[in-house]
Amino acid sequence: MSQHIINETINAGTDIKKYHDGEAGSDYTPSLSNISGDIKAKSMSQKLSLIFASIALGSDGYQANIIGAVERCLEKIYGASVLSNGLSTRVSNAMLVGDIVGQVGFGFIIDRMGRKFGIISCTMFVCLGIILATASSGLTPTGLIWMLIIARGITGVGVGGEYPCSSVTAGEAAEESGRSRGLWLILSGNFVIDVGFVVATIVPVILLAICGEGGLEAVWRLSIGLGLLLPLNVLYFRLKMLNSEMYQKNALTRNVPYLLIFKKYWPKLLITGGIWFLYDFVSYSFGIFSDTILSTAVPENTLMQTLCWNIVINVFYPFGALAGGLFIDRLGRKTIMASGFFIQAAIGIIVGALAPQIITNCFPVFVIMYGFFLFFGEFGPGDCTILVSAEMYPTAIRGTMYGLSAALGKAGAAIGTQVFKPILYALTESTGDPLRAQGYLFIIGSCIGIIGGIITLLYIPNMTHQSIDTLDVEFRQMLLDNGYDVSQLGFGNVDSQAEIAEPKKEKN
Numbered sequence: 001m002s003q004h005i006i007n008e009t010i011n012a013g014t015d016i017k018k019y020h021d022g023e024a025g026s027d028y029t030p031s032l033s034n035i036s037g038d039i040k041a042k043s044m045s046q047k048l049s050l051i052f053a054s055i056a057l058g059s060d061g062y063q064a065n066i067i068g069a070v071e072r073c074l075e076k077i078y079g080a081s082v083l084s085n086g087l088s089t090r091v092s093n094a095m096l097v098g099d100i101v102g103q104v105g106f107g108f109i110i111d112r113m114g115r116k117f118g119i120i121s122c123t124m125f126v127c128l129g130i131i132l133a134t135a136s137s138g139l140t141p142t143g144l145i146w147m148l149i150i151a152r153g154i155t156g157v158g159v160g161g162e163y164p165c166s167s168v169t170a171g172e173a174a175e176e177s178g179r180s181r182g183l184w185l186i187l188s189g190n191f192v193i194d195v196g197f198v199v200a201t202i203v204p205v206i207l208l209a210i211c212g213e214g215g216l217e218a219v220w221r222l223s224i225g226l227g228l229l230l231p232l233n234v235l236y237f238r239l240k241m242l243n244s245e246m247y248q249k250n251a252l253t254r255n256v257p258y259l260l261i262f263k264k265y266w267p268k269l270l271i272t273g274g275i276w277f278l279y280d281f282v283s284y285s286f287g288i289f290s291d292t293i294l295s296t297a298v299p300e301n302t303l304m305q306t307l308c309w310n311i312v313i314n315v316f317y318p319f320g321a322l323a324g325g326l327f328i329d330r331l332g333r334k335t336i337m338a339s340g341f342f343i344q345a346a347i348g349i350i351v352g353a354l355a356p357q358i359i360t361n362c363f364p365v366f367v368i369m370y371g372f373f374l375f376f377g378e379f380g381p382g383d384c385t386i387l388v389s390a391e392m393y394p395t396a397i398r399g400t401m402y403g404l405s406a407a408l409g410k411a412g413a414a415i416g417t418q419v420f421k422p423i424l425y426a427l428t429e430s431t432g433d434p435l436r437a438q439g440y441l442f443i444i445g446s447c448i449g450i451i452g453g454i455i456t457l458l459y460i461p462n463m464t465h466q467s468i469d470t471l472d473v474e475f476r477q478m479l480l481d482n483g484y485d486v487s488q489l490g491f492g493n494v495d496s497q498a499e500i501a502e503p504k505k506e507k508n
Helices: 003-020 032-052 055-078 087-113 115-134 141-177 181-187 190-211 213-238 245-250 258-283 287-297 303-314 316-331 333-361 363-391 395-431 434-459 469-481
Strands: none
Touching: 032 213, 055 087, 055 115, 055 141, 055 190, 055 213, 055 303, 087 115, 087 141, 087 395, 115 141, 115 213, 141 181, 141 245, 141 363, 141 395, 181 190, 181 316, 181 363, 190 213, 190 303, 190 316, 190 363, 245 395, 245 469, 258 363, 258 395, 258 434, 258 469, 303 316, 303 363, 316 333, 316 363, 333 363, 333 434, 363 395, 363 434, 395 434, 395 469
């Protein structure tokens, strides 16, 4: 992108903002050149939003997955005892807790203060957290670990904020530009996150090959620090974005009737957040099972071999997300989500029932089956939890409700991780066979996936060909029916005596 085009976009975007906010002056008259500039700026802003709004979600996948390699490096440097007494769990969960805070907080912020403000602010949090984590130090190894925990929490706040900020912005840009809302939301959301997972497994291998086991200090610090490149680069382009026209028209920034809103929309939140909870409850918890894969595949447990096997395990994720994106607008949200749940559950039950035999006698077959288990999880619920949470709510509260849905998902991840560990321990004690115990655990998780599929079939609407403008019309009508002054919706570009507009026709 040339600097000339960027400068034009900045200038035109500034003029549009002044016009919409009533700052252009009473003698401002939109000429043909002004109209042309407005159109170009809006088109450029939509393109920037689609390309750069959600791409920083790759930071979530990268930062979430890189911590495993970092912990292994720290154990090699300082000994396993440095991460004892619960510190290992705190390092892993710090970002998860920050995620929940960021998802709820920034979901609220982007509805009240604007998409652009939120998306830039959460990028700042991500950058600050990564810098602090990379520079972690202390008088003792324990002090270093605690600084890392705090920095990871700050990173999590920014990364969590990326969920509502990025997905909502990209979804509205796709809707306004006439592009496939489903495909773009998946490509710029779940697919990018999964690519971040894979990159986080490759980077430590490259660094370890360069630095060797004698340079583990550089390996773990660079592994975290290189994650700064993505959010830092997209920040420049995010500064050029404009708030979507949908948001400018329907924003509810003051006197928000939260009681009325939650009374109306809590059933939808129960559905979007509940399904996200179930999926993350299972998918994050099955990270436990990867320990079995690595211990079986790498009996010597060398650091390089362990990191290489992590690449094999994680590479199935983005291909599942991409496949779901290619079929999402052909088959519909409900079909893709439910089929993903059910196929994943079927594979999980088979793997769980045959785990001891397959792992012991034909390990490559097990890896392939496990890979397809991950593939179909991302193909269905992995893609669609993000998509339906951005589609089922009107513009005025889309960020808030999306953030709450995502936070419920992360809560499922945190709870599931804690719940599955004692279940695995109890099953191992009762069976005396760790492989059989983990097979049973697989079956339990798959049954939870079946519940998610049934809920999907019963309650998820298929909005494949429906414009999300219809939700804004319904929301405005709800406010009118309850005596709310709808002139408070939007900014200066909305007439104070706004009437209910006709919704756009459904797309063919």
